[in-house]
């Protein structure tokens with residue numbers, strides 16, 4: 378058993394180059410795929426940058442995702458995790474068997490086959506956004522014109538949340554995901570959104586419609602508060618993530634003209650390109666974070682019960698031992714097995730929905746706007762280093 | 777080869793149905809794995825192993 382490697386303070390989230398993980402993570406990866414890291418509150422935990430170890434830990438039931446057990450790897454989130462109140466139904470922060478119960482009630486709604494049925498509607502939504510962009514003419518800001526509205530509208534329709542209320546939930550989720558928000562601000566935003574969703578659940582109980590929330594209500598297994606918590610998780614996880622993949626992914630393609638050209642020439646590459654963009658960009662760039670429930674030995678390191686482990690997905694997805702030449706975007710590479718949707722029992726519930734949205738949206742964008750280009754120098758694109766989900770704040774484009 | 781699926785472990789992530797729809801589907805009810813062909817032909821063996829390896833929850837295994 379090796380003893381502690383030298384301690385280093387806190388986890389980096391700021392990327393030196395728009396698409397690459399922070400250099401410090403890559404340096405740690407070269408030195409040791411799993412190593413000690415000092416957390417913001419002084420806790421001596423671990424950071425994992427190697428693919429194999431990250432995957433193994435994510436699949437290991439001896440690690441917990443409950444916030445009260447987790448220490449924060451970055452100073453901004455200091456104290457935040459342990460003080461976070463997990464709303465009922467918010468199963469991303471629960472361990473089995475609590476987690477299992479909620480997840481099983483939902484998985485039937487997110488199968489590969491169910492998502493296929495949504496394709497025509499997603500296609501329609503993407504084309505409507507492009508119609509509008511063409512009508513207004515260039516230049517345009519791609520995040521607000523395209524990347525954010527598509528997944529927002531899709532998740533609203535799926536859940537049964539009125540899209541007209543988007544200003545509210547987009548603002549609240551932005552506060553929740555901003556690493557610089559204070560604990561009070563996050564708590565207030567979450568409470569606000571929960572109240573809104575709780576009211577929606579009551580309206581739908583009285584007046585059911587043909588949507589996921591009404592279906593869950595009809596199932597009769599969940600309380601109103603659980604339903605509101607589930608809706609909160611699906612709404613926040615369901616629009617910000619895909620939106621950022623669409624914005625950042627387009628920026629990455631525009632910055633790699635040969636890859637963009639290859640995808641234009643052979644549209645059948647799209648499934649592959651989506652996986653590769655997910656791997657290459659790894660927009661979940663802080664965590665996941667887990668805590669050991671008992672002593673666990675991994676690669677000759679003894680992780681003691683109670684110690685926090687940060688899984689650096691962005692670095693793991695570039696691990697040269699798993700993805701050769703991984704620092705290059707290559708839409709023809711087989712990127713399967715990447716960890717951008719996580720791994721283990723919490724692996725993204727909405728991944729088949731996200732894949733459907735990305736395939737259709739990227740393909741429509743490339744097809745409809747053949748002259749798509751950046752309208753500002755690449756260095757002026759504002760990056761979301763301060764958000765829990767990485768991406769671009771804005772992407773000015775012309776065509 | 778013989779495929780074994782543990783629907784208690786399955787978390788319905790759909791990696792199996794996505795990567796090898798000839799062999800794997802998901803139940804309409806709860807999204808858990810349905811093995812369409814528990815003893816697939818040799819020609820699909822590589823695809824099956826890949827799907828088993830991609831499964832995030834360890835619900836799938838094969839007996840050679």
Ligand code: HEM
Nearest residue numbers: 468469614615618619622665717718719723725726727731
């Ligand atoms: C490209 C887009 C997306 C990315 C990169 C992404 C990423 C992730 C990751 C990494 C996790 C695991 C977190 C952990 O282990 O702690 C996760 C979980 C989750 N995601 Fe996604 N996601 C995306 C889209 C979506 C969509 C569209 C939905 C909509 C329903 C969604 C809903 C969820 C839920 C409910 C969980 C919690 C699952 C559980 O705990 O069992 N995600 N996602």
Ligand code: SF4
Nearest residue numbers: 786787789790792831
């Ligand atoms: S990949 Fe595994 S967890 Fe996902 S549906 Fe198939 S068997 Fe279930």
